[in-house]
Amino acid sequence: MKSDQIDNLNAEYQQKYGFADPEDYVHKAPKGVNHEVVEMISRYKQEPDWMREFRHQAFDVFERKPMPRWGNNELLDSIDFDDIHYYIRPTDRQATDWEDVPDNIKQTFEKLGIPEAEQKFLAGVTAQYESEVVYHSIREDIEQLGVIFTDMDSGLREHPEIVRKYWGTVIPPDDNKFAALNSAVWSGGSFIYVPPHTKVEIPLQAYFRINAENMGQFERTLIICDEGSEVHYIEGCTAPVYSTNSLHSAVVELIALEGAHIRYTTIQNWSNNIFNLVTKRAHAHRDAVIEWVDGNIGSKLTMKYPAVYLLGERAHGEVLSIAYAGSGQHQDAGAKMIHAAPNTTSRIVSKSISKGEGRTSYRGLVKITKGSTGCKTNVECDALLIGSRSRSDTFPTMEIAEKDVRVEHEARVSKLADEQLFYLQSRGIDPDQARLMIVNGFIEPFVRELPMEYAVELNRLIELEMEGSVG
Amino acid sequence: MTDQRRPLFACRNLRVAIEDKQIVKGADLEIYAGQKHALMGPNGSGKSTLAAALMGHPAYQVEGEILLEGKPIQELPAHERARLGMFLGFQYPVAVPGVSVANFLRAAVSARRGEAVPIKEFRRELFAGFEALRIDRSFAGRYLNDGFSGGEKKRLEILQMLLLKPSFALLDETDSGLDIDALKVVSEGVNLAAGPHNATLLVTHYQRILDYVKPDVVHVFMDGRIVRSGGPELAVELEARGYDWLDEATAIEANETDTAAVAAADTAAKG
Numbered sequence: 138m139k140s141d142q143i144d145n146l147n148a149e150y151q152q153k154y155g156f157a158d159p160e161d162y163v164h165k166a167p168k169g170v171n172h173e174v175v176e177m178i179s180r181y182k183q184e185p186d187w188m189r190e191f192r193h194q195a196f197d198v199f200e201r202k203p204m205p206r207w208g209n210n211e212l213l214d215s216i217d218f219d220d221i222h223y224y225i226r227p228t229d230r231q232a233t234d235w236e237d238v239p240d241n242i243k244q245t246f247e248k249l250g251i252p253e254a255e256q257k258f259l260a261g262v263t264a265q266y267e268s269e270v271v272y273h274s275i276r277e278d279i280e281q282l283g284v285i286f287t288d289m290d291s292g293l294r295e296h297p298e299i300v301r302k303y304w305g306t307v308i309p310p311d312d313n314k315f316a317a318l319n320s321a322v323w324s325g326g327s328f329i330y331v332p333p334h335t336k337v338e339i340p341l342q343a344y345f346r347i348n349a350e351n352m353g354q355f356e357r358t359l360i361i362c363d364e365g366s367e368v369h370y371i372e373g374c375t376a377p378v379y380s381t382n383s384l385h386s387a388v389v390e391l392i393a394l395e396g397a398h399i400r401y402t403t404i405q406n407w408s409n410n411i412f413n414l415v416t417k418r419a420h421a422h423r424d425a426v427i428e429w430v431d432g433n434i435g436s437k438l439t440m441k442y443p444a445v446y447l448l449g450e451r452a453h454g455e456v457l458s459i460a461y462a463g464s465g466q467h468q469d470a471g472a473k474m475i476h477a478a479p480n481t482t483s484r485i486v487s488k489s490i491s492k493g494e495g496r497t498s499y500r501g502l503v504k505i506t507k508g509s510t511g512c513k514t515n516v517e518c519d520a521l522l523i524g525s526r527s528r529s530d531t532f533p534t535m536e537i538a539e540k541d542v543r544v545e546h547e548a549r550v551s552k553l554a555d556e557q558l559f560y561l562q563s564r565g566i567d568p569d570q571a572r573l574m575i576v577n578g579f580i581e582p583f584v585r586e587l588p589m590e591y592a593v594e595l596n597r598l599i600e601l602e603m604e605g606s607v608g
Numbered sequence: 609m610t611d612q613r614r615p616l617f618a619c620r621n622l623r624v625a626i627e628d629k630q631i632v633k634g635a636d637l638e639i640y641a642g643q644k645h646a647l648m649g650p651n652g653s654g655k656s657t658l659a660a661a662l663m664g665h666p667a668y669q670v671e672g673e674i675l676l677e678g679k680p681i682q683e684l685p686a687h688e689r690a691r692l693g694m695f696l697g698f699q700y701p702v703a704v705p706g707v708s709v710a711n712f713l714r715a716a717v718s719a720r721r722g723e724a725v726p727i728k729e730f731r732r733e734l735f736a737g738f739e740a741l742r743i744d745r746s747f748a749g750r751y752l753n754d755g756f757s758g759g760e761k762k763r764l765e766i767l768q769m770l771l772l773k774p775s776f777a778l779l780d781e782t783d784s785g786l787d788i789d790a791l792k793v794v795s796e797g798v799n800l801a802a803g804p805h806n807a808t809l810l811v812t813h814y815q816r817i818l819d820y821v822k823p824d825v826v827h828v829f830m831d832g833r834i835v836r837s838g839g840p841e842l843a844v845e846l847e848a849r850g851y852d853w854l855d856e857a858t859a860i861e862a863n864e865t866d867t868a869a870v871a872a873a874d875t876a877a878k879g
Contacts, residue, residue, distance in 0.1 A: 559666070566719050579706055
């Protein structure tokens, strides 16, 4: 869409809806997405022109791009784009009635011992969770270091020059259909900038400042770690997150400049009605390190492949992920490593558990470009099947254009083995506890990378998921 | 040191089948408190199948009676047999990645005793066991049998036996794959665990371990049956003459299909 077209649209928009009160439009906004909705979102947020144009152009790409033809075609084709609200003001979010929250979600909250206020927030009943106090004290500490940690909308308003410099440079809208959709209608997410040679000692947690915006469907996160700096960001939570909106499609861009180190930890536990289609990618410059720690427990279908582009010499990328799929779930997850400079190294450890009729897929790409000599990469995929109806597939792709490299790939699919069970049982451990031990052992390499409180919660959650399972 | 009133462990007319192949064709054992028995037999005779079935492996169909301290246990699942005091030392201990030796053992000891063992007390017992078997303390944090050498696995089996204090311990080929030093350490552990109130059944192919662990009774197991029982001298005779002479002496009919089935079942039992 050209800018004169956008101007025309603006005019029409003004005529049609009366510009004075865009909120009313928001309130009454029908389901579905088009240029008008995109325009409305941008105007409501009072964004600069460049962002508004970026959104419109992205929407054109979204319309043009075909659906991905991999992952799970049947489920992807069941997404009804016309039946989704693309933007709802935070103040209008309290739409969910506690009575309507499914019982199994409520039960899980109870079993996890989550306080009532937080339960209601996670279920979308309230827009705010009272974590402001904690967040403010943390923010003061890091602000003294010159670190910016805010929501993406505020980031764009308050630091337009940094945002504009890096926005969409890692994941352009035409990357894929869902990245395009996110680019057109994004709202919320986190913005972090760490100045040169600054080490942020405590993990920055989205949880401390979440409000309905951040739990939104189309979050957009941008993290820039300047030269020689270090930051650990954590998003999501182990408790199930309920939403009546069925599509979650985030875009996350990380930029680690020379010698910088970013670790990005996610625990995703969307309720089982959600499509979770996320694009995550990082640029690692010379001597930089990127680590994605990615846990997927919830959702109906997740398609997510955190990527690292190793752009400078000696850069290092890691993806450590687990996926858990119970009946009615498909976790299609993996990783991408693009070695585009010499002596870059990468490691992928992907673990998946399928239980009942659950399905997991590992889909990965390791690419070493011509001229990237001395690279090393190690890929390990490990799938655990519980029960006879669960399913796991592995789709690894290697594109190696250089000879002087070391590539290791190892894939294992194991059944929760009767022999392991018998061994533990022969020591007096009952079968339920034995199964739980085996599963917890299986994901231990992931869990030990998490901060303590997340690790404890995740183990409890797996315990709940394993309850009454038949081996 | 035998208690003639009632055997600590007994099985009567025990028959074990897997997928309709009869592997154990009627075995009788009576083992009294304070005794050590050895069950010897050639490869493929069904020894491991017998051991796994006694412990309650769910893959086998078992007929006959198994008694622990007079109580029939043949209907109980493996973990209940273990809690009552049975122990099986595996020929091929199974690896459970991600589960540390210490956490696993604490869960096992707690299950056996019926209450959670306090951490301090558990550590003391664990380290005492490590010392007795000359195991490095770093074992506590290693993943259960994951990447262990054959000798390390066997020592860990014996350590588990020391901590769980079973009343009846079945040791399946605990001596196989050990060098002489490891064999001595493992034997010391078996002797250390043995006492007047418990009993041990050593299942073995070789006479070697019997130089260090003196059995009271030796049974010869062939083609799914105990074909002869005697004193320790029987083991010496087997070492000198092999098993063939017993074959002729007892005129066992062994057709090839049977032997193959036994071998297959034994492999299954070894996992």
